[in-house]
Amino acid sequence: xxxxxxRTLLDVRGLCASIDGTPILKGLDLTVKSGEVHAIxxxxxxxxxxxxxxxxxHTAYQVTAGEVLYEGRDLLxxxxxxxxxxxxxxxxxxxxxxxxxGNSQFLRLAYNTVQAERGKDELDPLEFDDLVREKMQLLxxxxxxxxxxxNEGFSGGEKKRNEILQMALLEPTLAILxxxxxxLDIDALRIVSRGVNHxxxxxxxxxxxxxxxxLLNHIVPDYVHVMDGGRIVRTGGxxxxxxxxxxxxxxxxxxxxxxxxxxxxxxx
Amino acid sequence: MAASLQELxxxxxxxGFVTDIESEVAAKGLTEETIRMISAKKNxxxxxxxxxxxxxxHWLTMTxxxxxxxxxxxxxxxxxxYYAAPKPRPKLASMDEVDPELLRTFxxxxxxxxxxxxxxxxxxxxxxxxxxxxTTYKAKLxxxxxxxxxxxxxVQKHPELVRKYLGTVVPSGDNFYAALNSxxxxxxxxxxxxKGVKCPMDLSTYxxxxxxxxxxxxxxLIVAEEGASVSYLEGCTxxxxxxxxLHAAVVELVALDGADIKYSTVQNWYAGDENGVxxxxxxxxxxxxxxxxxxxxxxxxxETGSAITWKYPSCLLVGEGSVGEFxxxxxxxxxxxxxxxxxxxxxxxxxxxxxVSKGISAGASSNSYRGLVKILPxxxxxxxxxxxxxxxxxxxxxxxxFPYIQVRNAGAQxxxxxxxxxxxxxxxxxxxxxxIAAEDAVSMIINGFCKxxxxxxxxxxxxxxxxxxxxxxxxxxx
Numbered sequence: 001x002x003x004x005x006x007r008t009l010l011d012v013r014g015l016c017a018s019i020d021g022t023p024i025l026k027g028l029d030l031t032v033k034s035g036e037v038h039a040i041x042x043x044x045x046x047x048x049x050x051x052x053x054x055x056x057x058h059t060a061y062q063v064t065a066g067e068v069l070y071e072g073r074d075l076l077x078x079x080x081x082x083x084x085x086x087x088x089x090x091x092x093x094x095x096x097x098x099x100x101x102g103n104s105q106f107l108r109l110a111y112n113t114v115q116a117e118r119g120k121d122e123l124d125p126l127e128f129d130d131l132v133r134e135k136m137q138l139l140x141x142x143x144x145x146x147x148x149x150x151n152e153g154f155s156g157g158e159k160k161r162n163e164i165l166q167m168a169l170l171e172p173t174l175a176i177l178x179x180x181x182x183x184l185d186i187d188a189l190r191i192v193s194r195g196v197n198h199x200x201x202x203x204x205x206x207x208x209x210x211x212x213x214x215l216l217n218h219i220v221p222d223y224v225h226v227m228d229g230g231r232i233v234r235t236g237g238x239x240x241x242x243x244x245x246x247x248x249x250x251x252x253x254x255x256x257x258x259x260x261x262x263x264x265x266x267x268x
Numbered sequence: 269m270a271a272s273l274q275e276l277x278x279x280x281x282x283x284g285f286v287t288d289i290e291s292e293v294a295a296k297g298l299t300e301e302t303i304r305m306i307s308a309k310k311n312x313x314x315x316x317x318x319x320x321x322x323x324x325x326h327w328l329t330m331t332x333x334x335x336x337x338x339x340x341x342x343x344x345x346x347x348x349x350y351y352a353a354p355k356p357r358p359k360l361a362s363m364d365e366v367d368p369e370l371l372r373t374f375x376x377x378x379x380x381x382x383x384x385x386x387x388x389x390x391x392x393x394x395x396x397x398x399x400x401x402x403t404t405y406k407a408k409l410x411x412x413x414x415x416x417x418x419x420x421x422x423v424q425k426h427p428e429l430v431r432k433y434l435g436t437v438v439p440s441g442d443n444f445y446a447a448l449n450s451x452x453x454x455x456x457x458x459x460x461x462x463k464g465v466k467c468p469m470d471l472s473t474y475x476x477x478x479x480x481x482x483x484x485x486x487x488x489l490i491v492a493e494e495g496a497s498v499s500y501l502e503g504c505t506x507x508x509x510x511x512x513x514l515h516a517a518v519v520e521l522v523a524l525d526g527a528d529i530k531y532s533t534v535q536n537w538y539a540g541d542e543n544g545v546x547x548x549x550x551x552x553x554x555x556x557x558x559x560x561x562x563x564x565x566x567x568x569x570x571e572t573g574s575a576i577t578w579k580y581p582s583c584l585l586v587g588e589g590s591v592g593e594f595x596x597x598x599x600x601x602x603x604x605x606x607x608x609x610x611x612x613x614x615x616x617x618x619x620x621x622x623x624v625s626k627g628i629s630a631g632a633s634s635n636s637y638r639g640l641v642k643i644l645p646x647x648x649x650x651x652x653x654x655x656x657x658x659x660x661x662x663x664x665x666x667x668x669x670f671p672y673i674q675v676r677n678a679g680a681q682x683x684x685x686x687x688x689x690x691x692x693x694x695x696x697x698x699x700x701x702x703x704i705a706a707e708d709a710v711s712m713i714i715n716g717f718c719k720x721x722x723x724x725x726x727x728x729x730x731x732x733x734x735x736x737x738x739x740x741x742x743x744x745x746x
Contacts, residue, residue, distance in 0.1 A: 085703045096694050
């Protein structure tokens, strides 16, 4: 939702990043305010997932130019764990398996780390158990899930639900969901979307990275951005996603070439 | 990553100090004269001198084994001193008489020897260089008939027991290093649990090599009679020297009918520096004999130290229905090399064995599991299950598994499972993205990987082992 007294959470200016010397992001601009939901769409290889990982601080990518302010601070100067503790959350496209590490133990450590950062009380295992079970109900997850190792042997849908469960526990200020809809069947998509909608508030913001417009039927964005060649080439409202669905990226990008300077950055 | 995994592994060795104690060190080199000198200093009976000399003559005909997956320059056995003892030679009745400098050393090491030992309910025997310096709790153990103390003392006070069992599990000519140990062993622990006695506390020995260019050759013998049980813990450290030191111990366990021996080791000998200079050569022969019906021997080891580890705690399963277990965590970093595993020899009917081995390699280290499961023709109904998992941290380390399975009874059931995994940047990034620092992430992953072994350790040891792995891995993913 677009709210009147919103504050700027994320301000990305001219961001360029490369991997192993190959440039992927080439001057990306984006502003996200509290209360907003943004969708970033675009063809394969346009740099959507790279953008998500660069924001989270993945070491494989080198930022070569530009700046990123998060709540007015230089986000790029922070280590990945410091970004997370400051409220930046990335729901991974492919959540990695961590054999031998129990899910509940992992969730509790993450939760308590972030709580400590916020000057709040940490929870002991019993208190945490109550909390996590309550959050799991939202995502219709079975309790047995807590005893398993982190993501090990999880189905695609279970992994994605686990990501949103972590989001529910950590209550991020800025949540970036990287293709959270991919690999989900209709029911799982509904459950995951309901979870995300439940967590959206006037104080936080959500950036959805997605290929498909179908997710946007469940989580309605305030802005839709089209990425191509490492930049945002067009920005519009909800209707832009429908246009994309109907005409494809090529048709949508064509007018964007001229409109890009005005639209880039989507600074209302 | 803020702290790379390699940095995580690189914490300096905490036990690398030398204690300034005057010691009596024998001249370097090994001849029959050296052995006679050691035997005379220890006032040994004739049969023990003969045992030593026989081993020595056999040793002269042997060559060091080269089949292990480790590399090191030839050892000059004449450049080692075979005897070093703190001076004056301790003949101590109580802890108060122990050199305070020595006590401070053990305090630095965190050995629970004094009141702490009593509070913790652990009886400790401490071996410093070659000589046993103190045994706590001896009187209380004696009340229930348990003999626990140095093997030198046992030779004097219970020669018949030592003579009956010494060399029966690891014969003096068993292998090169066992023969060397049999010839020159200077001290070690002896433990005897009489029939039907459950040892009321964990027994513990702490080994430390303090003098440069000495070898440590301790000899441990544990006998549990019918229905007896004991849990025995062993810890090891050494100061930092640029030269390599040899540690060639022999441990023999004997379990009679229904007896149960649990032997746990946390080995943290000095491993050398990051370039592989210095460190202990840990060439150890450990073997348990499940002699009686329904007896059980369980080895648990956490091996984190030593430049080279060559060690295969084994079980000879002779008694019908006897059980052998081996639980191991071996961690190598920098240029450490470990070739470790076990042998389970099934001789009697319905014998069972379990092997759980977890190898963790970081830096430029090499970590090998080598295990033999042998089922002899008479071992009807024998069963074995082995699980060998390796974890790699970084690009330059290696892990190998050499399982040998020899089955000569068609009814036997032998299972072997193996896996290799890697702590990758993506796993650490996942933790970091949830606010968890790399050190905590590595320690969580490692503890998860090792939990099947850690849960076999007595509680205090498990805590120590968990911390030790954390320290050893400070700084390890690059």
